[in-house]
Amino acid sequence: MKHNVNMKLMVLASAVFSMVGVYGTPVSPSSTVVLVDLHGVLFELSWKRALCTGIKNVFKIMKNIRRLKKEHPKMSFKDRCKESGQVPANCQIPQERVWRMIRTLKRQGYPVYLFSNILPETFDGLRKKFPDLFKLFDGCITPQYSNNLMNKSHDGFFKHAEQLLAKDGHGGKRIYLFDDTPANVAKAHAHRWHGTVVTSPDQCVQVVRRLGFPLA
Numbered sequence: 111m112k113h114n115v116n117m118k119l120m121v122l123a124s125a126v127f128s129m130v131g132v133y134g135t136p137v138s139p140s141s142t143v144v145l146v147d148l149h150g151v152l153f154e155l156s157w158k159r160a161l162c163t164g165i166k167n168v169f170k171i172m173k174n175i176r177r178l179k180k181e182h183p184k185m186s187f188k189d190r191c192k193e194s195g196q197v198p199a200n201c202q203i204p205q206e207r208v209w210r211m212i213r214t215l216k217r218q219g220y221p222v223y224l225f226s227n228i229l230p231e232t233f234d235g236l237r238k239k240f241p242d243l244f245k246l247f248d249g250c251i252t253p254q255y256s257n258n259l260m261n262k263s264h265d266g267f268f269k270h271a272e273q274l275l276a277k278d279g280h281g282g283k284r285i286y287l288f289d290d291t292p293a294n295v296a297k298a299h300a301h302r303w304h305g306t307v308v309t310s311p312d313q314c315v316q317v318v319r320r321l322g323f324p325l326a
Contacts, residue, residue, distance in 0.1 A: 137322045139219035143280045144323075145251070145271070148226035150290030151308055152209065152243075153202040153236070202236060204243065207311040211318060211325060212246050218324050221280060224250040225271065225287060249278060268301045286321065288314055 146152060175187075215222055224247050228236075233252060237244045244250075251271045275281065285303040289295050298305030304321075308314040319325045 141283055143275055143283045143285050144220055144222045145225035145287045147289040148228050154205055205311045208314050211315050214325055216246055221248045223248055226252055228252055
């Protein structure tokens with residue numbers, strides 16, 4: 111019960127914080143950067159496909175768990191299972207309405223980045239399956255064990271993102287994050303980003319429009 115209350119408070123705080131974009135300085139391509147989560151925002155998981163794939167690949171998953179134990183001795187068993195069992199590209203369904211929104215923002219000149227804790231193998235699979243979609247991004251910011259930032263809500267990952275954006279010429283711009291996880295949005299707020307929890311394509315588009323982005 112306490113967990114549910116905390117989740118609701120975080121979602122409410124996200125909505126209130128996002129309204130700053132409505133009453134503050136108007137968004138513009140020269141002052142704004144858009145970051146979008148992948149799972150739960152840009153793509154929806156097909157549980158049926160995921161279950162079938164997991165059953166077919168159970169021995170491969172177990173092999174990967176053993177491999178990761180050797181390569182990363184300090185990695186927890188939970189994290190090894192999580193990384194070995196990442197959902198492949200054929201289990202992900204694009205949220206077409208959100209992708210149309212991304213195309214509109216790009217036509218308007220807004221820089222848009224992928225911001226996801228997707229693993230390299232899964233990312234490569236999705237990029238190969240949906241090349242036209244991933245070409246829309248100005249860049250992809252993903253935490254990995256190679257940079258010790260596997261967990262997206264890791265404080266260092268947000269600093270890492272800011273450094274990458276600054277390197278691309280977006281230092282000092284307002285960062286808008288759209289994510290389906292309240293903990294990630296709360297961390298974004300702690301870094302003075304504009305973060306909003308979105309849990310459906312319709313809600314995502316409505317929020318982006320409410321914030322003043324030029325959607326048709």
